[in-house]
Amino acid sequence: KQEVTQIPAALSVPEGENLVLNCSFTDSAIYNLQWFRQDPGKGLTSLLLIQSSQREQTSGRLNASLDKSSGRSTLYIAASQPGDSATYLCAARGYSTLTFGKGTMLLVSP
Amino acid sequence: DAGITQSPRHKVTETGTPVTLRCHQTENHRYMYWYRQDPGHGLRLIHYSYGVKDTDKGEVSDGYSVSRSKTEDFLLTLESATSSQTSVYFCAISVEDPGANVLTFGAGSRLTVL
Numbered sequence: 001k002q003e004v005t006q007i008p009a010a011l012s013v014p015e016g017e018n019l020v021l022n023c024s025f026t027d028s029a030i031y032n033l034q035w036f037r038q039d040p041g042k043g044l045t046s047l048l049l050i051q052s053s054q055r056e057q058t059s060g061r062l063n064a065s066l067d068k069s070s071g072r073s074t075l076y077i078a079a080s081q082p083g084d085s086a087t088y089l090c091a092a093r094g095y096s097t098l099t100f101g102k103g104t105m106l107l108v109s110p
Numbered sequence: 111d112a113g114i115t116q117s118p119r120h121k122v123t124e125t126g127t128p129v130t131l132r133c134h135q136t137e138n139h140r141y142m143y144w145y146r147q148d149p150g151h152g153l154r155l156i157h158y159s160y161g162v163k164d165t166d167k168g169e170v171s172d173g174y175s176v177s178r179s180k181t182e183d184f185l186l187t188l189e190s191a192t193s194s195q196t197s198v199y200f201c202a203i204s205v206e207d208p209g210a211n212v213l214t215f216g217a218g219s220r221l222t223v224l
Contacts, residue, residue: 041218043217044153089152089153098155100153
């Protein structure tokens with residue numbers, strides 16, 4: 001059974017810092033890995049999807065990497081802003097399942 | 111949450127009553143999913159559908175049933191609600207499963223069972 005772990009569970013940084021969120025998964029037989037953002041009381045918004053054959057994906061200030069062999073993905077946020085405050089979740093896609101981590105709650109203070 | 115509408119967004123009910131949550135999409139996507147989100151557990155799959163009248167169980171399907179009579183609608187029914195089913199329920203859609211396609215979520219339905 002796939003297990004997905006996100007570290008840290010919570011992170012507080014001052015505005016402008018570059019930061020890294022970590023996601024690890026136990027079964028490397030995945031089709032892709034997806035990063036989501038969730039604002040309080042809202043649904044999930046997809047940020048980046050990395051195919052199993054890819055090493056990284058970039059969107060604006062966000063960069064996600066994938067190392068299948070070690071079962072790890074990272075989400076890099078450059079020059080963080082207060083508007084980046086949210087919970088970030090990763091999800092590993094298997095054949096018929098999508099397993100979520102419990103998320104990292106990020107607070108960026110002005 | 112363009113293309114996905116969940117209803118009701120909030121519901122309070124009593125133990126033992128049936129409850130139906132509706133997910134409506136305008137994207138004509140083949141796959142639809144129901145998840146529940148609970149503190150300490152994250153998101154867990156309840157049921158999913160891969161076409162009209164084609165459904166399958168997820169990780170936490172006990173106490174839930176689903177129906178999909180039209181491409182655009184996926185209903186989640188709690189046959190006899192219990193307090194353990196108090197949760198936030200999310201519907202999601204995707205074009206293919208498994209595959210490269212992004213999973214898109216609705217805004218959620220918060221259910222409280224007293």
